[in-house]
Amino acid sequence: MRRPDSNQSQTPGSGGPTARSRAARAGLAAVWLAGASVAASHAAAADLLAPAPVAVAPTIPDASLLSPAPIATEKLWGLAVFFGSSGGQHDMHQLLIKPWLLHPEDYVWTGAAVNRRIGRFWTDFSVELEGGVGHRFGPRYSGNEAWVATFVRYDGFFWNDRLYTTLAASTGLNYLDSFPREELASRRRSHILHYFAPELTFALPDHKEHEFVFRFHHRSGVFGTFNGVWGGSNVVSVGYRHRF
Missing domain, CATH: 2.40.160.20 (Porin)
Structure with a gap:
């Protein structure tokens, strides 16, 4: 009786090595997409919670307290x-x-x-x-x-x-x-x-x-x-x- 050839390729539906590698790649892609989605969600939440930047004008001391009083209007x-x-x-x-x-x-x-x-x-x-x-x-x-x-x-x-x-x-x-x-x-x-x-x-x-x-x-x-x-x-x- 002839023994089956051990190197004979299996059919696509038989769950051979090629099918398993494709399934693994698909799983990694799904994990990466899920992680990216979570990261994007966290970034959006941080943008919502972070206070908007406020422009701060420099404080200028009252010149009347530091400078001599003007005499232009005095006699x-x-x-x-x-x-x-x-x-x-x-x-x-x-x-x-x-x-x-x-x-x-x-x-x-x-x-x-x-x-x-x-x-x-x-x-x-x-x-x-x-x-x-x-x-x-x-x-x-x-x-x-x-x-x-x-x-x-x-x-x-x-x-x-x-x-x-x-x-x-x-x-x-x-x-x-x-x-x-x-x-x-x-x-x-x-x-x-x-x-x-x-x-x-x-x-x-x-x-x-x-x-x-x-x-x-x-x-x-x-x-x-x-x-x-x-x-x-x-x-x-x-x-x-x-x-x-």
């Missing part, structure tokens, strides 16, 4: 006239506490000054340049003077919406062509001395250009800095300034 020039009286031989600190300690019998004083505001810093402070001339006259003394000075002014008082108030002080030079009695008492003298002028002004908030001025007109040697002079002289004055 920069000022013209003032003063009238006052000698403080006698009282020291500056005495007159600051008791400004009525005057000696008009020694001399009275008149003066005029022009100033200009040149800048502002820290919002409530301004810097001004001033030049002025004055005359001291009376039965005991007569003399002419002139000064140049730099003033620093503060105008940030909380009540300024009801009464506009400023406080200022200067540093500068004062020239006097002759010496009053209080300066003659000093061992050394100088025609040119330091000019220090504390000043307080008041104005209506709606009319800041009209200022009432209260000023101490003080010249001294600043503890011997000017030609060894330790003394000086004082005038207590009131005045009016018009800003334009």
